[in-house]
Amino acid sequence: MIQNQAKKALFARSFQLLLLGQIISILGSALLRFGLSLYALDLTGRADIFGTLYALSSIPLLLSPIGGAIADRFNRRHLIVIFDFASCMVVLGFMLLLAADHATVVVIGIVMVLLSLISAMYQPAVQASIPLLVQESRLEQANGMVNGIGALAQMAAPVLGGILYGVLGLQTLIIGSGIAFLLSAVMQLFIKIPFVQREQKRNIVATLAADMKVGFAYVAQQRSILKAMIIAALLNFILTPFFVVGGPIILRVTMQSSDTLYGVGMGIVECSTILGALTIGIFAKKMRMSTLYRWLLIIAALILPLSMSLTPWMLGLGCYPAYVLFLASVVPIAMALTIISIFVLTRVQKQTPNDLLGKVMAIIMAVAQIAAPVGQIVYGKLFETFSLQVYFPALLMFGAMLLMAWVTKRFYQNQIEEGQEDARENVEKRYRKE
Structure with missing residues (x-):
């Protein structure tokens, strides 16, 4: 009894250390990437190079399935520590150059790509460790905290990075990031993550290739996981790009808002995402995969007043009425989007065997990441085509969400309880033989 209580306390402490390390590491990486982009802008004076470098640094994130295979094969604590030290070494090398x-x-560009590549290896190890460090009943809340940290880092990096770069200069920003990575690595040494060494019959490249094949096959065979991946990808294709592409266009161009109102509006959107991540624990207890379509219908209903805020009649009343109605609709939509995303990914975590968890989570994240830029291109074309009728892309989003709600309901209409799986035990035994 005492031993079990000590074990729970130990895991709670380990999760706290993991979370604190995430704050330091993710923020340090985001700050450095943004600072390096600004430095490139100062060197060349070309905005296209600034944008290209920042975009290229995100490409290695698509390699996260490899990181997932590594996370399932090796000690995850060691991997987290190694990746933080590797980031520190990259920063040190650049400082010398x-x-x-x-x-x-x-x-x-090379430094930014290397940091992003390390991040692609780092995140699957963290995601696969969370279910081992917290009780299952608190898994949604734990995932919400980790996702909230990521969203906060992405929101704070452009603002804080720009301030630090302008006031202290690139060299100080680099030194600070290097210290952050080193501090995170030292902290992670004290984390206790259960690990069972798996037998390796082939060389490491062949082993990882086989592991990745197993991961893709498992996702393809497990219909419940495949459905979850489709939902995550659709959310990233339909909703997320609207805020990324449409938010700045609507606030800045359509509504002609001032610099202050624009900054406040974009900040509110970002804060809504973080708020959704931090409140997932409140809603998760009442959420079911079989009733997930209701959440999507609520989002669809909220899109209607959002669309109304973009109509010529509403815009004719002046900036403030349209601005307030737009943000009043966006806040609950952004919160619901985050809550649904975390809930779906948590369901996958709960039903996936530990030795496949890193690969499965990385595959889902990679597919979702691929869907986002495709959606951004589509919305970019829509807002360009309907620049005078910006409510039309919003109405298309409304229709897409209704269709997604119908698809989701069909996915789970025969599901009796949320823990139902597709003969997981048999599939698991077959793949363990690999």
Whole structure:
């Protein structure tokens, strides 16, 4: 009894250390990437290079399935520590090049890609560790905290990075990021993550390739996981790009808002995402996969007043009425989007065996990440085509959400209880033989 209580306390402490390390590491990486982009802008004076470098640094995130295979094969605590130390070494190397006046645009691009690649390996190890460090009943809340940290880092990086870069300069920003990575690595040494060494019959490359094949096959065979991946991808295709692409266009161009109102509006959107992540624990107890379509219908209903705020009649009343109605609709939509995303991913975590967890989570995240830029391109074309009728893309989003709600209801209409799986035990035994 005492031993079990000590074990729970130990795991709680380990999760706290993991969470604190995430704050330091993710924020340090985001700050450095943004600071390097600004430095490239100062070197060249070209906004296209600034944007290209920042975009290229996100491409390695698509390699996260490899990170998932690594996370399932090796000690996850060791991996987290190694990746933080690797980031620290990359930062140190760049600092030396900067001191020697060899920090060219190409070098900056390489550093940003390396940091992003390390992040692609790092995140699956963290995601796969969470179910081992918290009680199952608190898994949604734990995932919400981790996702909230990621969203906060992405929101704070452009603001804080710009301030630090302007006031302290790139060199100080680099030193600060290096210290952050080192501090995170040292902290993670004290985490206790259960690990069972798996037998390795082939060389590491062949083993990882086989593991990835197993992961993709498992996702394809498990219909419940495949459905969850489709839902996550659709959310990233339909909703997320609307705020990323449409938010700035609507607030800045359509509503002609001031710099202050624009900044406040975008900040409210970002804060809504964080609020959704932090309140997932309140809603998760009442959520079921079989009734998930109701949440999607609520989002669809909220899109109607959002669309109304973009009509010529509403815009004719002045900036403030349309601005307030738009944000009043966006806040609950952004919160619901985050809550649904975390809930769906948590269901996958709960039903996936530990030795497949890293691969499965990484595959789902990679597919969702691929869907987002596709959606951004589509919305970019829509807002360009209907620049004078911006309510039309919003109405299309309304129709897409109704269709998604119908698809989701069909997915789970025969599901009696949320824990139902597709003969998981038999599938698991077959894949364990690999």
